[in-house]
Amino acid sequence: MTLHQFLDTAFGRLGWDALPFWEIVRHPHDGKAWLNGLIASGAASLVVFGALAVVVMLTRRRWWRSLWSGWLTSVDHKKIGIMYVILALVMLARGLVEATFMRAHQATALNDTGFLTPEHFGEFFTTHGTIMIFFVAMPFLTGLINYVMPLQIGARDVSFPVLNSISLGLTAAGAALVMVSLVLMPFSTGGWSGYPPYTERSFNPGAGPDYWIWAVTLSSLGSTLTGINFSVTVYKERAPGMHFFRMPLFCWTALCTSILMIFAMPPLTVATALLALDRYADFHFFTNDLGGNMMNYANLFWLFGHPEVYILILPAFGVYSEVFTTFSGKTLYGYRALVLATMCIAVLSFGVWMHHFFTMGQSAELNAVFGISTMLIGIPTGVKIFDWMLTMYRGQVRLTVPMIYALGFIMLFVIGGTTGIVLANPSVDYQVHNTLFLVAHFHNMLIPGTLFGMLAGYTMWFPKAFGFRLDEIWGRRAALGWIAGFVLAFFPLYGLGLLGMPRRLHAYVEPAYLPFTVVALVGTLLIVAAFACLCVQLWVSVRDRDHLSVRAGDPWDGRTLEWATSAPPPEYNFPVVPTVESKDPFTHEKLDGKALQSPDDWQDIEMPRNAALGLVLGLVGFLGCFGLVWYMWWLVVLAALAGLGAVIARSFTRNTTKTISADEVRAQYMEWLENVRALPLTVRSQESSRANNGRAMPVMKEQQ
């Protein structure tokens, strides 16, 4: 074997031209090549130096060991949840930067003067969409559910803790693949939906679509496993007395979302796998020739895609339900109606996928059927909106940060939903499909819906997870900034869509578009400022954590079980598994004076031991997929063998649990309890002040 052959085998098709500044080297006299090369190199160096900085910091502070045993190999649902949320926030930063670049480009793109090359712009909207859906929204909601749901149902952990860390590993591997594509370019230019034939080998033979395929596949496998884990947890791990109809609404939405994950991720896996077969093995599923049918791809993709948007929104609905009931000091209005509406939405979501391709050419009758089924979804959603408003009605409403997000949500989401009903009409859709009207619509659902919900949940449960509240002032600035920024950034897009501006547009010659795109840019900058406020908030809160401490665990006069335990909760969540007698169990305990009791029956607790399997499979998944992207077949084979070996080796471990003795549990609990009992009760008017120590005076007691 010559050196040349060896290098070919070792590096596959990875060459110098994958480096972000290669275009500059190739066209040193082209100004645009310089500009785009510099942008790409800047991003790449951020990735590389960011990673280096993390490594240096970990080494300097000697955190490797605690990172390993406390986090990376931990199978504690709370730690896994936190890691998911961190992943989501990091990726959100990248997605936002990309959004800003796109908006800045379009605001300067009249008469083709924009600064990005078409390929670069294509990568921007593809990575932005892919990241925001798969690596921001999905990990965020998975993280929140992971943290909160087991606590709310009174469980010690999810049903399959190791599987949980495998899901995290796979999702993180997908995200890592997208990050690496900044250093070894390019990523796909085919949009987040990756439609063939544009993403087929004959049109796009490079590594881009392969990066997209494998990143998305890893993430969808992770989500499938998550769905299985969560739904089995809700089915089998509820505390005694926690009947289905006593579960907090967030758990219901978690259950429905997980069921959707179980059934909706497989179509995505099939779609990307078949596309991969087309690209790698010369199959003909979606090609132009030899009987391929690219319309089946659209069909398969949206069989996933539509339930997916409900996967994204239902947990947010759950968060809002908790926010409205907690911060109104009232039990949820129309609980059963909300549960039924959630189930209706979940089932209906499988019957509307065709509205994503009304214009593909099927008959008008078929379009009409799917148009009607789409509009039907508006009904249960409307029911929910009314239930939330009636929850606030005559409640003791406190305008805390989660509540600001929730109110912004109600107003903006109704507008977004209305435009959805407009789009559900096939004849209207023929006019505005593929325009910025659609982009405005789905951002209107995803930002005020999903993202605000996630941020509200983050603010509400942060004190539970870390023992101190987030700073209120910076939180308000962030929330108001998000709301105002959203309105400015996306309402102009409705206008642009009606003016006929297509989405994913690199350059235009219509001067009427210009003012709208400039306003949208301003709005986007406001959103970036809001995100900066979130970062400042985190910084300030960590700095002032002693003043914001709520170790007693109940800063908001919570109604559900997660507030009954300390903040942060012990590894085993509850010293004694609670017995539930009603809805809003913790409120009833507080009112009946049964909260903060010391149980008399202590037992040993069996908890799962740490496991490295999730980490190993994540690493192996990343390496294997990286090998697939660049045709490094040796790496693919090695990774596959290592993964298989790890799973088999794991099946030979017998000693997978550890026991925490009853004495230890009791000692820990009694110490906490004594501290808490010494604290004064906080009334709601002090909720946002430093007087809030996490021991709440129930609102109803206050009123008496």
Place this chain on the structure above:
Amino acid sequence: MSRHPGLNLDASHAPAHDQAVTLVFGFWVFMMSDVIVFGLLFATYVAMSDALAGGPGPHDLFELRTVFIETLLLLISSLTIGMASLSMKHERDDARLFIWLGLTFGLGLAFLSYELHDFASMVEKGGVPSRSGWLSAFWALVPLHALHVSAAMLWLVVIAVQVLIFGQDSEVKLGLLRLTVLWHFLDIVWIGIFTIVYLGELG
């Protein structure tokens, strides 16, 4: 008594029993997710059944005889793995368990050999996936089933080794229970394959 196939850990040990129920239920959910994968490949296959693109078709490529043999092999193996799980449930006899597991493995191997023979003869006659959309659909669906069978056989070997090392402890039992579910499930998918892929095209 629980109605799960062979789900009978010591009844006195309630938490272990709950855990077993949870584990088997979780595996069922996983299988159902897999059903969707197969279901969509079936739908794609049906939708592409006209996409021959002038290439060879079912009558040129399929052999009814071998498909019939494969069907019988798999059906018998369903019976033998069921017997394996019953033996685990009611007897403590490792030797018997090994006989049933060995039979199952052998039948699986025979099934795979016949399938490989089928695939080879298809390739020989020009029925490769790159030839047409219909062939692509075939080659994604049927070999995926074969891949599942191979994985199940690997799992079976792992379980057998564990019996040698650990005896029939509860992990082994749970493993075999889930393998049984998988194996039956693969037979059910095969019913779909011989009905839709082979007979539906030939009939």
Place this chain on the structure above:
Amino acid sequence: MTREAPEDEAGARAADAAHERRSYMKGFLVSLVLTLITFGVVAFDIADRITVLVTLGLTALLQIAAQFRWFLHIRLRGQARDDLQLILFTALILGLMGGGTIFILANLDARMH
């Protein structure tokens, strides 16, 4: 039969084992017969295409039901009800997705010719 009596537990277990073995045999025989019918219809070419397809569909469904019943012990009552609901829900989703796929693609196909 005194199944409840503790001293008879071994006997009860043996009866149980025999019962379950019979269940497997039943499932096996039913599946075998259905398989033979299925292949017979096609091999001996005894009916027109529509009849053949209908027969194939019916025997396949019956055989799937039989295997669920006798191999996988899915019943209408008892502890396996969660499993049954799961399977029925899966069938619903599969019908929507699979049926929808075939229908939509056929519709598109028809309009292209």
